[in-house]
Amino acid sequence: MNRGQDSRHKDPMNPSERIDQLIAKLTDWRGKTLAGIRKSILEADREIIEEWKWMGSPVWSRDGIIAVGNAHKDKVKLTFSHGASLLDPDKLFNAGLEGKVWRAIDLFEGDKINARALKNLVRAAVDYNRIKLKRKSPAGTRAKVHKSKT
Numbered sequence: 001m002n003r004g005q006d007s008r009h010k011d012p013m014n015p016s017e018r019i020d021q022l023i024a025k026l027t028d029w030r031g032k033t034l035a036g037i038r039k040s041i042l043e044a045d046r047e048i049i050e051e052w053k054w055m056g057s058p059v060w061s062r063d064g065i066i067a068v069g070n071a072h073k074d075k076v077k078l079t080f081s082h083g084a085s086l087l088d089p090d091k092l093f094n095a096g097l098e099g100k101v102w103r104a105i106d107l108f109e110g111d112k113i114n115a116r117a118l119k120n121l122v123r124a125a126v127d128y129n130r131i132k133l134k135r136k137s138p139a140g141t142r143a144k145v146h147k148s149k150t
Helices: 003-009 015-025 029-044 115-149
Strands: 049-053 057-061 065-071 075-080 103-108
Touching: 015 029, 015 049, 015 057, 029 057, 029 065, 029 075, 029 115, 065 115
Parallel strands: none
Antiparallel strands: 049 057, 057 065, 065 075, 075 103
């Protein structure tokens, strides 16, 4: 077995531990901001899972990706994978507004997180993913049933 290849695919840390480590490394305001975002996301729906993708990005999912978090030099960015399809009554989205799919929230030093509004947006994203999954599921199920009868 090629040890290099194996170590790339088998990570001794789970995604939540990697996110903990990332937050701990961010000793300035960005770490506190990312920790606050994470707390709100996980409180919004207890079935949300944490993942680690794209060479070091925390990802939160339930029935599909909800959002990706990134700490940049001057901001923390929370990008919702289907943000353009979500209602945003509290106007949290402030980046990627011209995009057809993604929307983001850029938080800069001194910005406060509206935890209630963020949780509502996360719940809307979960609902969107679940509806999208249900739309796909019946067609796939019918196709399998049809194939098994022939």
